Amino acid sequence: MNVHAVRAIYLFEMARMWRTLLQSLASPVISTSLYFVVFGSAIGSRMMDIDGVSYGAFIIPGLIMLMLLNESISNASFGIYMPRFTGTIYEVMSAPVSPMEIVLGYVGAAATKSVILGLLILATARLFVDYEVLHPIWMLSFLVLTAVTFSLFGFIIGIWADGFEKLQIIPMMIVTPLTFLGGSFYSISMLPPVWQTITLFNPVVYLISGFRWSFYGVADVHIGISVAMTLVFLLVCLALIAWIFRTGYRLKP
Amino acid sequence: MTAIISVTGLSKTYASGFRALDGVDLAIRQGEIFALLGPNGAGKTTLISIVCGLVKASAGSVAVAGHDIVRDYRAARSLIGLVPQELTSDMFESVWATVSLSRGLFGKPKNPAHIESVLRELSLWDKRHEKIMALSGGMKRRVLIAKALAHEPRILFLDEPTAGVDVSLRRDMWAMVRRLRDSGVTIILTTHYIEEAEEMADRIGVINNGKIILVDDTHQLMSKLGSRQLSVHLSTPMSSLPPSLADMSLTLGDEGHTLIYSFDSQGEHTGVPELLRALEREGIEFRDLHSSQSSLEDIFVDLVTPTREVAQ
Known part of the structure; x- marks a missing residue:
């Protein structure tokens, strides 16, 4: 294992975050804070409690997931797309590194950023809403697992994309709608029965439900199913990445 | 002298159907400066790219110091430094950061003293904290060379190193190439400036339409054909x-x-x-x-x- 290479990629990518601190951390924290102000404090106080949780507190796990998904995908896809775009990828491809080490470096850095961001948003939420975390270890595990899974997904998008437009299209057209419809702002049980069934095909439902369970002990689907679905998606992403490196897809003509 | 790189029956056909290499056999000797000459599209860059692991070969094999470049890629690649033809760079990074990244990528522990000596030799030391996008074209070329030398390679590929480079950098570069050769580094370069190949190279290989037409000592070639x-x-x-x-x-x-x-x-x-x-x-x-x-x-x-x- 080329530990020096993993370390070099990881630190190089992390340095990019510190350099672009404002857009990497400050802007997602600020935009999430706006949700807390509007839905948590302002409107939330007029809304009914859901499953015994105040509305302001109810939306915290969903909002963190919303940011986590978007930021993981955009960080990881940008991290690998930029070297492809500028051509500096030649160096990584010519270096004595295995695909696993490349993924560890790039995806590890993107996931780290997302976890830091998730915790920052959680801390910020404290300023606006009261909440509790019943299962802190599960909460952290979900945070890390989701960050890793969606950073892997972002990595795939970064390799697939052949233009900046494509880099944006999956997060905007697919992930954001799925997150909004995945129960960020409501409980699945509030939907008509038909829509409850349809919603179960949305993978993000399982992430948000599981994450919310770690906070308040209430969930739309069983926690075991949530964990299993997340792991399935993780494995699908890993399989896709293995295929990418085996065939050299878009990396090695 | 023993061959440090042996290329056997190497062919490459791109997905477009373009046959860039057609059964190339080539042996590069340890410690020599080898110039690969050929018109545009002859297959020079494809040949280098396959040896360095950027392009997959369609047929044939390459061994670097006895290590197969596919089966034993770690051992093979860690010996090689590559200066690409295109000026590609991490625009927003500092010179120091990007050169340090290169050393790590090739599996070497940090060694600021070595990086300092590389940067000083290439007159980049004063620019080490500058962002690469603020540098001139010639300076960017120096950064690429510094990146290739950061991990102390035993083999250095220079793909058209003097394209778009001014006289002083060219002179510096050749002086450096000679010093590297004196320290035992094998150097393979492609160039359009034929007088440079004549002046620099120990041996010259001519490639055209994906085939090696001839390989000979520079002096032999000159007297044989001149x-x-x-x-x-x-x-x-x-x-x-x-x-x-x-x-x-x-x-x-x-x-x-x-x-x-x-x-x-x-x-x-x-x-x-x-x-x-x-x-x-x-x-x-x-x-x-x-x-x-x-x-x-x-x-x-x-x-x-x-x-x-x-x-x-």
Whole structure:
């Protein structure tokens, strides 16, 4: 294992975050804070409690997931797309590194950023809403697992994309709608029965439900199913990445 | 000398159907400077890219210091440094950060002293904290060289290193290449400046249409293929050759002021003494004699042109 290479990629990518601190951390924290102000404090106080949780507190796990998904995908896809775009990828491809080490470096850095961001948003939420975390270890595990899974997904998008437009299209057209419809702002049980069934095909439902369970002990689907679905998606992403490196897809003509 | 890189039956056909390499066999000797010459699209960059792991070979194999580049890629690649043809750089990074990244990528522990010496040698030390996008084209080229040298490679590939580079950088670069060679580094370069290959390289390989046409010592190649010319600058111009000189391979140039005699430098009989005696006999006076060798450029064009015409 080329530990020096993993370390070099990881630190190089992390340095990019510190350099672009404002857009990497400050802007997602600020935009999430706006949700807390509007839905948590302002409107939330007029809304009914859901499953015994105040509305302001109810939306915290969903909002963190919303940011986590978007930021993981955009960080990881940008991290690998930029070297492809500028051509500096030649160096990584010519270096004595295995695909696993490349993924560890790039995806590890993107996931780290997302976890830091998730915790920052959680801390910020404290300023606006009261909440509790019943299962802190599960909460952290979900945070890390989701960050890793969606950073892997972002990595795939970064390799697939052949233009900046494509880099944006999956997060905007697919992930954001799925997150909004995945129960960020409501409980699945509030939907008509038909829509409850349809919603179960949305993978993000399982992430948000599981994450919310770690906070308040209430969930739309069983926690075991949530964990299993997340792991399935993780494995699908890993399989896709293995295929990418085996065939050299878009990396090695 | 032993071969540090051996290429065997290497072929590459791109997805577009373009056949960039066609059964290339090549052995690079340890410690030499090898120049790969060929017109654009001849397959130079494809050959380098396969050895460095950027492109997959369609057929054939490459071994670097005995390590197969596919099965034993770690051992093979860690010996190699590559300076690509294109000026690609992490625009927003500092020189120091990007060169340090290169060292880590190739599996070497941090060594600020080595990176400092590389940057100093390339006159980049004062610019180490600057962002790469703020550097001039020549400086960016130096950064790419520094990145390739950051992990102390035993083999250095320079893909058209002097394209778009000014005279002073070119001179620095060649001085550095010589120093590297003296320290035992094998250097493979491609260039369009043929006089540089002639001046720098120990051996020259000519590639065209994906095939290696010939590989030879630079001196051998020059003498084997180079014909010499002797120019006799006459005191008084002549309008036509005297009959006694007609059967020698002579031509009149410069409006009758110069007699040009072509001969084979490798031949037993150059014919030069005979020519001089004949001139004396005829009472032809001359002011100056000048002998020259056809340049590698002429040789190169001779080698490449016929195959091109056939192809067209």
